[in-house]
Amino acid sequence: EKGTYPHYMLKEMDEQPTVIRKIIQAYEQGEDVTIDADILNAIAEADRLYIIAAGTSYHAGLIGKQYFEKIAKIPVEVHISSEFGYNMPLLSEKPLFIFISQSGETADSRQVLVKIKELGYKALTVTNVPGSTLSREADYTLLLHAGPEIAVASTKAYVAQVAVLAVAAYAVAKQKGITLDFDLKQELAIVANGIQAMVDSKDVMEQIAEDFLKIARNAFFIGRNMDFCVSLEGALKLKEISYIQAEGFAGGELKHGTIALIEEGTPVFALATQKDVALNIRGNVKEVVARGANACIIAMEGMEEEGDRLVIPRVHELLTPLVSVVPLQLISYYAALHRRCDVDKPRNLAKSVTVE
Numbered sequence: 568e569k570g571t572y573p574h575y576m577l578k579e580m581d582e583q584p585t586v587i588r589k590i591i592q593a594y595e596q597g598e599d600v601t602i603d604a605d606i607l608n609a610i611a612e613a614d615r616l617y618i619i620a621a622g623t624s625y626h627a628g629l630i631g632k633q634y635f636e637k638i639a640k641i642p643v644e645v646h647i648s649s650e651f652g653y654n655m656p657l658l659s660e661k662p663l664f665i666f667i668s669q670s671g672e673t674a675d676s677r678q679v680l681v682k683i684k685e686l687g688y689k690a691l692t693v694t695n696v697p698g699s700t701l702s703r704e705a706d707y708t709l710l711l712h713a714g715p716e717i718a719v720a721s722t723k724a725y726v727a728q729v730a731v732l733a734v735a736a737y738a739v740a741k742q743k744g745i746t747l748d749f750d751l752k753q754e755l756a757i758v759a760n761g762i763q764a765m766v767d768s769k770d771v772m773e774q775i776a777e778d779f780l781k782i783a784r785n786a787f788f789i790g791r792n793m794d795f796c797v798s799l800e801g802a803l804k805l806k807e808i809s810y811i812q813a814e815g816f817a818g819g820e821l822k823h824g825t826i827a828l829i830e831e832g833t834p835v836f837a838l839a840t841q842k843d844v845a846l847n848i849r850g851n852v853k854e855v856v857a858r859g860a861n862a863c864i865i866a867m868e869g870m871e872e873e874g875d876r877l878v879i880p881r882v883h884e885l886l887t888p889l890v891s892v893v894p895l896q897l898i899s900y901y902a903a904l905h906r907r908c909d910v911d912k913p914r915n916l917a918k919s920v921t922v923e
């Protein structure tokens with residue numbers, strides 16, 4: 568039930584700190600967070616992971632790739648399920664497939680699962696719905712513990728997916744004896760507080776939506792490294808609920824063509840949470856501002872500069888997507904409200920896409 572909330576989406580965004588805390592609880596073992604030993608072994612034995620997903624879950628998969636590669640040192644490919652189904656890449660010797668799906672019912676993903684099972688490969692499903700088709704048909708399941716997600720636009724399931732993938736990569740790294748310089752359980756608790764601060768700043772997000780998107784026809788989201796992955800998700804959220812045409816871009820790629828679309832007043836949301844590329848993304852912002860863009864810089868605490876529109880609380884650099892996505896969700900929500908869109912049930916969309 569949405570109780571006193573006007574929309575499920577708003578309620579579900581508000582639940583995000585709790586979701587992170589639930590994930591900590593569900594996966595904690597003593598002082599650490601970990602996953603079942605059989606899943607740990609299945610991942611650790613693979614020579615390459617193939618993440619298969621659609622939409623928002625695909626965007627979570629892009630972050631998951633970074634976790635498995637950077638934390639657990641396992642190579643990963645991320646594929647859009649509908650493409651993989653028809654255009655399978657050359658597979659490694661010992662692949663493990665990871666399906667990411669909030670609903671566990673997405674037909675495009677299920678088709679890939681059926682195919683790879685026929686080929687004799689093992690699969691792990693990361694889903695919010697116990698007993699869902701993708702969960703039943705896979706060898707292993709990791710649950711998101713996000714609670715039912717009713718709004719069509721996925722919010723809390725995305726942060727749950729990213730967090731669970733972080734737990735899995737961290738657990739595998741520990742199993743492999745890789746030395747890690749952070750304590751994920753502690754860092755996730757900090758993330759929960761960071762998300763809380765963001766959902767408590769709704770008036771700020773509403774004002775940003777008003778200042779940048781009130782009359783916008785289109786919008787761009789840019790970022791580098793992890794911020795690029797989050798930019799893709801920010802653009803998708805805005806498109807699906809406000810119908811404003813939006814694109815997420817790697818900061819460095821914009822100038823290779825798309826910058827032609829920047830006009831006087833074009834909104835550009837730029838994320839600056841990644842230290843190594845902070846200067847570069849700020850350079851990209853200057854490029855678009857010089858062409859008239861209305862730039863909204865969202866920076867992480869400690870990296871902010873004068874003129875930045877929003878500062879997000881400091882969290883571990885690998886976990887920034889969990890916090891930076893939240894203002895983008897909220898900005899999309901308020902942009903959709905301003906346009907009197909049906910936030911929970913956008914046109915042309917269904918919560919679970921069970922057709923090909």
Ligand code: F6R
Nearest residue numbers: 622623624668669670673720721
């Ligand atoms: C976006 C959204 C969709 C889903 C996609 C995959 O907000 O909801 O893009 O993410 O249809 O759905 P699942 O994760 O259920 O497989």
